[in-house]
Amino acid sequence: MRGRAILALALLAACDSRGGYRPNQLGPSVVEVRRAGAVIDHAPVGAGKHKGPGTYVLVDVNNPLSLEVHVTLEGDLLDREGRVLAELNPDSLRIPPGGLRTFALVHHRGEVREAASADIRVRDVVLAVHPPPIAVTDAHIYQDGDRVVVAAYLNNPSDREATVLVVAGFYDGQDRLMKRPFSVLKIQPESRQPARFVGPDGSASGYLFVGDQAY
Numbered sequence: 001m002r003g004r005a006i007l008a009l010a011l012l013a014a015c016d017s018r019g020g021y022r023p024n025q026l027g028p029s030v031v032e033v034r035r036a037g038a039v040i041d042h043a044p045v046g047a048g049k050h051k052g053p054g055t056y057v058l059v060d061v062n063n064p065l066s067l068e069v070h071v072t073l074e075g076d077l078l079d080r081e082g083r084v085l086a087e088l089n090p091d092s093l094r095i096p097p098g099g100l101r102t103f104a105l106v107h108h109r110g111e112v113r114e115a116a117s118a119d120i121r122v123r124d125v126v127l128a129v130h131p132p133p134i135a136v137t138d139a140h141i142y143q144d145g146d147r148v149v150v151a152a153y154l155n156n157p158s159d160r161e162a163t164v165l166v167v168a169g170f171y172d173g174q175d176r177l178m179k180r181p182f183s184v185l186k187i188q189p190e191s192r193q194p195a196r197f198v199g200p201d202g203s204a205s206g207y208l209f210v211g212d213q214a215y
Contacts, residue, residue, distance in 0.1 A: 024129060028122035031071055031095070032062040035120055037177050040077070042111045056106040057088060057118045058180050060169070063095035068128035070094050073103050077115040084119070086112045093211060094128055101209060102169035102180045133157075134164055134187070134210050141206060148199040150206040156187040158215060163187075165211035168197035173204040182211070 038059040045054030055077060063069055072092040077085045088105035095101045105120065139152035148170060156162045167182045179200050187193040199206050 024127040026069065026125040026127065028125055030065065030125050031069065031122060032064060033073070033120055033122060034060040034062065035118075038118055038120060039177050040115055040118060042113065045106050045108055052108070053111045054106055054108050055086070055110075055112040055115055056104050057120065058177055059103050059105070059118075059120050060100055060177060061093075061095060061103060062100045063098065066097045068094065068096050068132075070124070070126045070128055071101075071103075071122065072124040073105060073120055074123045075105050075118050075120040077107060077112050078117045078119055079114050080116040082117075085115055088118065090123060092124075093209075094132060100207075102167070102177065104180055132210065134162060134213055136208060136210060137192075139208060144198065146201050148203040148206045149196065150199070150208045151194065151196040152208050153192045153194055154185065154187055154210065155192045157190060159189045160215040161186060161188055163214045165213070166195045166208065167211050168199075168206055168208045170197075170199035170203040170206040172202050175205070178203055 038057055040057050042055050044051055046052055061071055070092060072090055074090045075088045079085050086107045088107050091103045091105050093101045093103060135155045136152050137155055141148060141150050150168050154164060164185050164187055165182055166185055167180060169180050170178045172178055181197050185193055195208060197208060
C-alpha cells in the first residue's frame with residue numbers, strides 16, 4: 001500500500017509546468033538516496049590511454065516501489081564550507097522493486113583532495129518498461145577469512161554476444177558502504193557466465209548486480 005501511495009505522488013510530480021504528463025517519468029523523491037552513507041575516494045579512473053587520477057563518490061539508492069525503475073544521479077564535490085569544487089559525471093542504474101543499488105559518480109579530470117562532501121541529486125527516475133536482458137542467477141555470498149566473497153551466474157538469453165558491466169557492493173559489519181569493484185565480461189549468445197568478486201578486508205556483506213550492457 002505504501003508503495004502505491006508513493007507511486008501515485010510520483011506520477012503527479014511527473015507532470016510538467018503546463019500540466020502535461022510524461023509517460024513512465026516519476027518524480028525524484030520516489031527513491032531514497034542514502035547520502036549519509038556516501039563514500040568519497042581517490043583512485044585512477046578510466047582505462048588505457050584515458051586512465052588517470054580521479055575522485056569519485058559511492059552512494060546507495062533504495063527503490064521502495066513494487067515496480068522496477070531506471071535512476072540517474074548527478075552531483076558536485078564540495079569543500080568544507082559547502083562550496084562547489086568540481087562536477088561529478090552522472091551515473092544511471094536499474095533498480096529492482098524494493099531493491100538497492102550502489103552508484104558511482106566520478107570526476108575524471110584529476111583528483112580533488114579538498115573534497116569534504118558531495119551534493120548528490122536525483123536527475124531522473126523512469127519506470128522500467130522491459131525486463132532486464134541479462135539475468136543474475138544462483139547468487140551466493142560466503143565468508144573467506146576477514147572478507148566476503150560474492151558470486152553468481154549471468155544469463156544471456158539473446159542470440160547475440162553481450163558485453164556486460166558487472167558490479168559488486170561491499171559493506172562492513174555496521175552496514176557501511178566500503179567498495180564498489182566492477183568488471184567487464186563478454187557473454188556468448190544463449191549462454192551463461194560466472195562472476196565473482198572478493199571484498200576488501202573487514203567486509204561483512206555484499207551483493208552483485210549488472211550495470212551497462214551492449215550487444
